[in-house]
Amino acid sequence: MTGTQQASSAGLIEAARTDKSAFSALFRQHYDEIYRYCARRLPDRGTAEDVTSQVFLKMVRNFDNFTGDETGFRCWLFRIACNEVNSFYRTSARHSRAMDKLRQQAKEPRQTPEEKIDDENQAKIDFLRTALGQLKSDHQDIVTLRYFQGLNSEQIGEVMHMNPATVRSQLSRSLKKLKKLYRLRQQQTAEELFDYE
Amino acid sequence: MSNDEKKFEHYVNSLRFDDAPSKEHQDKLEQQLLEAYDQRQPAGDAVEPVSLYMRKLSIAAGFLIACGVLFWGIDKAFITRPHPDFIANHPERDTLEQIIENEQAAGAERKNLIAEMSDIWKMIRNEDADALVSVLGSDSIARSVRLWAAGHLGQFGNQQALDMLDSAILNLGVTDPNDPLKVAASEIRKRLNLPEMQAPAKSETPSLESLDE
Numbered sequence: 001m002t003g004t005q006q007a008s009s010a011g012l013i014e015a016a017r018t019d020k021s022a023f024s025a026l027f028r029q030h031y032d033e034i035y036r037y038c039a040r041r042l043p044d045r046g047t048a049e050d051v052t053s054q055v056f057l058k059m060v061r062n063f064d065n066f067t068g069d070e071t072g073f074r075c076w077l078f079r080i081a082c083n084e085v086n087s088f089y090r091t092s093a094r095h096s097r098a099m100d101k102l103r104q105q106a107k108e109p110r111q112t113p114e115e116k117i118d119d120e121n122q123a124k125i126d127f128l129r130t131a132l133g134q135l136k137s138d139h140q141d142i143v144t145l146r147y148f149q150g151l152n153s154e155q156i157g158e159v160m161h162m163n164p165a166t167v168r169s170q171l172s173r174s175l176k177k178l179k180k181l182y183r184l185r186q187q188q189t190a191e192e193l194f195d196y197e
Numbered sequence: 198m199s200n201d202e203k204k205f206e207h208y209v210n211s212l213r214f215d216d217a218p219s220k221e222h223q224d225k226l227e228q229q230l231l232e233a234y235d236q237r238q239p240a241g242d243a244v245e246p247v248s249l250y251m252r253k254l255s256i257a258a259g260f261l262i263a264c265g266v267l268f269w270g271i272d273k274a275f276i277t278r279p280h281p282d283f284i285a286n287h288p289e290r291d292t293l294e295q296i297i298e299n300e301q302a303a304g305a306e307r308k309n310l311i312a313e314m315s316d317i318w319k320m321i322r323n324e325d326a327d328a329l330v331s332v333l334g335s336d337s338i339a340r341s342v343r344l345w346a347a348g349h350l351g352q353f354g355n356q357q358a359l360d361m362l363d364s365a366i367l368n369l370g371v372t373d374p375n376d377p378l379k380v381a382a383s384e385i386r387k388r389l390n391l392p393e394m395q396a397p398a399k400s401e402t403p404s405l406e407s408l409d410e
Binding site for chain 1: 199201202205206209212213214215216218219222223226227229230231233234235237
């Protein structure tokens with residue numbers, strides 16, 4: 001969200017407390033961003049839509065308790081989104097089902113209503129999600145907020161109730177782990193190729 | 198930003214996620230949210246912090262009172278405790294005080310003794326011979342208390358109580374004529390004009406020597 005957007009929406013939260021149309025406007029302002037975040041982290045559109053719905057339903061239920069400003073509101077929504085995504089993955093059965101789905105998707109090319117995403121791209125996304133799944137849940141939040149949503153350390157710190165310096169160090173640690181996982185994958189791919197030849 | 202961070206950012210940006218929002222879902226969700234919005238308490242009618250605090254306080258107080266009542270109920274229903282004036286108002290006050298003196302009970306021991314006597318007194322009033330026979334055969338209860346109970350059982354005990362006493366005497370191998378069980382049995386026999394209990398006949402199992410013979 002740009003500074004102009006923030007300024008234009010100044011007071012929208014206050015208005016949304018009593019005005020339904022202002023509340024609708026607030027929802028529309030944040031829907032895309034939250035949906036995209038969920039869609040990038042979750043295995044399919046259906047799950048992403050379900051989790052996005054949960055995020056906004058939680059938002060409306062707790063809206064009267066929210067006392068911050070526009071920036072705080074955005075962070076608050078991301079915090080709910082992170083919790084909901086983690087909650088989805090927390091149940092191991094669900095997690096394994098989701099992972100199975102990811103593996104399945106990696107094998108079968110996916111058709112979407114918008115466009116057909118090529119297999120190579122999808123395989124990369126699936127591997128990225130699988131690799132992220134090997135990180136601690138708060139590290140997953142940090143990496144995805146940073147690289148999927150483009151939040152900076154200060155904003156992530158606000159979402160996660162963390163010091164920005166801690167965010168930076170955990171981000172660096174997470175990237176090291178991801179790098180290892182990617183190297184391991186490359187090695188395995190090379191071995192598979194070698195065996196094939 | 199480190200080199201790894203830059204590379205990773207570039208890598209993620211190169212990916213094409215299937216993350217285009219669905220207008221249909223957005224509209225459907227908006228409807229759901231507006232329904233939920235109507236159901237929630239309007240901000241204007243929100244409870245003021247002070248009254249919210251008072252409400253929380255009253256809930257806590259109500260909970261404490263309920264716990265207190267529950268505890269009192271359990272205490273009354275299941276925990277037998279002698280009335281503070283049990284001895285003072287008892288028709289056999291002197292006897293009971295004499296028992297306490299004989300037992301040299303003080304402090305907690307005295308309280309336990311009074312509690313025991315209070316329980317036994319309930320058995321006496323209910324003429325619960327079964328329970329009293331158990332009391333008379335229990336070594337954990339002071340002998341003087343058991344003798345006091347034996348005296349009462351002797352006054353109201355019938356043939357059935359006598360049978361129970363005789364059975365307990367035999368089972369426990371009681372031979373002392375001053376044992377509370379014996380005392381109670383003897384009293385009942387006197388009252389019912391029955392002969393004293395005969396000692397069991399000696400075993401007639403032959404000895405090893407007799408077998409040899």
